[in-house]
Amino acid sequence: MKTVFHNLSPDDTPRVRVRFADRELMLRDGANLAAELLAAGVMPFRHTPVSGAPRAPFCMMGACFDCLVLIDGVTRRACMSEVSEGLEIAVPGKADHD
Amino acid sequence: MIEADLVIIGAGPAGMAAAAQAADCGLSVLILDEQPRPGGQIYRDVDRAAPRHGAILGKDYTDGLGLTDRLDHPNIACLFGTSVWQIDPQAAVSFSRDGRGGVARGKRLLIATGAQERPMPLPGWTLPGVMTAGAAQILLKASGVVAERAVLVGTGPLLYLVAAQMVRAGTPPLALVETQTRSDFLRSLRHLPAALLGSRTLLKGMGLLATLRKAGVKRYKAAKDIAVEGTDRVTGLRFAHGGQPHQLECDTVLLHHGVVPETQATRSLNLPHRWNARQRAFHPVTDRWGRTALPFIFVAGDGAGIGGAKAAAYEGTLAALEIARDLGALSDGDRDLAAHPLRLRLWMERAIRPFLDTAFPSFAAALAPADDTLVCRCEEVTAGAVRRYAALGCLGPNQLKAFGRPGMGPCQGRMCALTVTELLAVHHGTSPKTIGLQRVRPPLKPVTLGEIAAMEGQGEQSTL
Numbered sequence A: 001m002k003t004v005f006h007n008l009s010p011d012d013t014p015r016v017r018v019r020f021a022d023r024e025l026m027l028r029d030g031a032n033l034a035a036e037l038l039a040a041g042v043m044p045f046r047h048t049p050v051s052g053a054p055r056a057p058f059c060m061m062g063a064c065f066d067c068l069v070l071i072d073g074v075t076r077r078a079c080m081s082e083v084s085e086g087l088e089i090a091v092p093g094k095a096d097h098d
Numbered sequence B: 001m002i003e004a005d006l007v008i009i010g011a012g013p014a015g016m017a018a019a020a021q022a023a024d025c026g027l028s029v030l031i032l033d034e035q036p037r038p039g040g041q042i043y044r045d046v047d048r049a050a051p052r053h054g055a056i057l058g059k060d061y062t063d064g065l066g067l068t069d070r071l072d073h074p075n076i077a078c079l080f081g082t083s084v085w086q087i088d089p090q091a092a093v094s095f096s097r098d099g100r101g102g103v104a105r106g107k108r109l110l111i112a113t114g115a116q117e118r119p120m121p122l123p124g125w126t127l128p129g130v131m132t133a134g135a136a137q138i139l140l141k142a143s144g145v146v147a148e149r150a151v152l153v154g155t156g157p158l159l160y161l162v163a164a165q166m167v168r169a170g171t172p173p174l175a176l177v178e179t180q181t182r183s184d185f186l187r188s189l190r191h192l193p194a195a196l197l198g199s200r201t202l203l204k205g206m207g208l209l210a211t212l213r214k215a216g217v218k219r220y221k222a223a224k225d226i227a228v229e230g231t232d233r234v235t236g237l238r239f240a241h242g243g244q245p246h247q248l249e250c251d252t253v254l255l256h257h258g259v260v261p262e263t264q265a266t267r268s269l270n271l272p273h274r275w276n277a278r279q280r281a282f283h284p285v286t287d288r289w290g291r292t293a294l295p296f297i298f299v300a301g302d303g304a305g306i307g308g309a310k311a312a313a314y315e316g317t318l319a320a321l322e323i324a325r326d327l328g329a330l331s332d333g334d335r336d337l338a339a340h341p342l343r344l345r346l347w348m349e350r351a352i353r354p355f356l357d358t359a360f361p362s363f364a365a366a367l368a369p370a371d372d373t374l375v376c377r378c379e380e381v382t383a384g385a386v387r388r389y390a391a392l393g394c395l396g397p398n399q400l401k402a403f404g405r406p407g408m409g410p411c412q413g414r415m416c417a418l419t420v421t422e423l424l425a426v427h428h429g430t431s432p433k434t435i436g437l438q439r440v441r442p443p444l445k446p447v448t449l450g451e452i453a454a455m456e457g458q459g460e461q462s463t464l
Ligand SMILES: Cc1cc2nc3c(=O)[nH]c(=O)nc-3n(C[C@H](O)[C@H](O)[C@H](O)COP(=O)(O)OP(=O)(O)OC[C@H]3O[C@@H](n4cnc5c(N)ncnc54)[C@H](O)[C@@H]3O)c2cc1C
Pocket: A061, B009, B010, B011, B012, B013, B014, B015, B032, B033, B034, B035, B039, B040, B041, B042, B043, B082, B083, B084, B085, B112, B113, B114, B115, B116, B117, B134, B135, B137, B138, B158, B161, B259, B300, B301, B302, B303, B308, B309, B310, B312, B444, B445
């Protein structure tokens, strides 16, 4: 997998285990979820309910809703969420957008 | 319900400066922001990022520490990670936080929700790997993450700032594909004398360009026919420059052609808004203290009209002075004495805007996109569809929602409302001012039924 985004300086923030769809990832605890998923090479984040087009974060400020993910059954904006140990992230399906 | 003299939505420069001033006047202040930490867009995460990446982000960024420090005041309570999803005309705000709902009421409410980047609909702008330039900057500020092999597309000072920050981070962009033209520059010259009042900003801009030149970043000016290429993700950018077609391979495309006031909150209150033809955006109508048509509700900062971070802080302070006077904490004379020097600085700060707005106008081809370009990212409505509905007799943006759903998706029109208005204006041969923007209905931000349920039955009151 090609990494398009990289971390500037490896820091000493502890990494925690997170599941995104069927992938297991080690992400920085407490960091911005969308940024960590991008740095881990996740692309796209989801497919649109209308045409199935792939989407990934666009605005990073909570305005575009392209970064939607499903956490504990609730659709959330990844760019407004933080990484925590054991986070189970699913990709929203058609029904979750309504 | 939490009560305070002043409730502020938004902890950017406007909200933070207002909180500090109001607290110094003895008012109790509650400040709410959906970000996990204070700073707003310009000073995003400054407390954490300044020590780590201050050298890359620059002094204009680390200056924000002066404002975040002032929030540490006994009269100020902060609720971060808190999204406001409804505001009632009596100035009570409903919010959700950590999956729980709550209500706060202030004797006065200040809306300091800032700006968003103007959506830039181009062919391919929904592909993964296309982001706004501001988004790339947020990745850098909040997470120390940089985009590799990126091309910046569009126009405006923020484009150069982000490019320079990427150079300093050791990951220069591959190129800048700029949309402003030589005639824009010539037209801007008559505003140059006034802009010299803001010569500090001009010098800084020249410094950024020098950084890009030294790093050998290629700049294509007056670019046209811009399209992002790729099927599942970005693979390149196509454009015309100097009459020649160009193609650049890249992994990331960063779009930017200016910022516009975030008016969701003020529109949800049905407050009157005014069209600013030079900035091509709507902003709420206020008096010189930021007071809206609802006398208990004020607006300050970029949400009241684009002026930048310094202006936002002055406006926040002015609103706080008037609110302190309203509530009897300050005499008319003391208010005016404190306001006078601020008004002068605000005027100097705004003096550069006509020059910037004219030299870096929004990209015409993104204001009226080609027929097959998506305008509404959520409901995937094209510009051609909007034109067809207009031809069928659809006059306004609210009626258009019923025709084709643009603005009905989760972003609630944040990404399409301005474009829809521009398209309708062109079709009907009138001004966006006449067309107006889509109405906004709460919730302003997503809220779950659980959060609403958790809010009901909240009998207990707390006063700050
Ligand atoms: C992405 C982006 C990057 C920018 N970068 C720069 C820069 O580097 N330099 C520069 O000079 N200018 C920059 N700007 C311009 C910027 O608008 C101003 O400089 C300045 O940040 C405006 O200050 P403000 O206080 O008005 O609003 P902001 O700083 O935007 O603060 C508004 C705050 O309100 C919060 N908010 C909004 N709605 C809600 C809600 N419903 N509930 C709870 N909280 C809410 C937001 O989370 C935000 O923290 C940027 C703008 C954007 C959009």
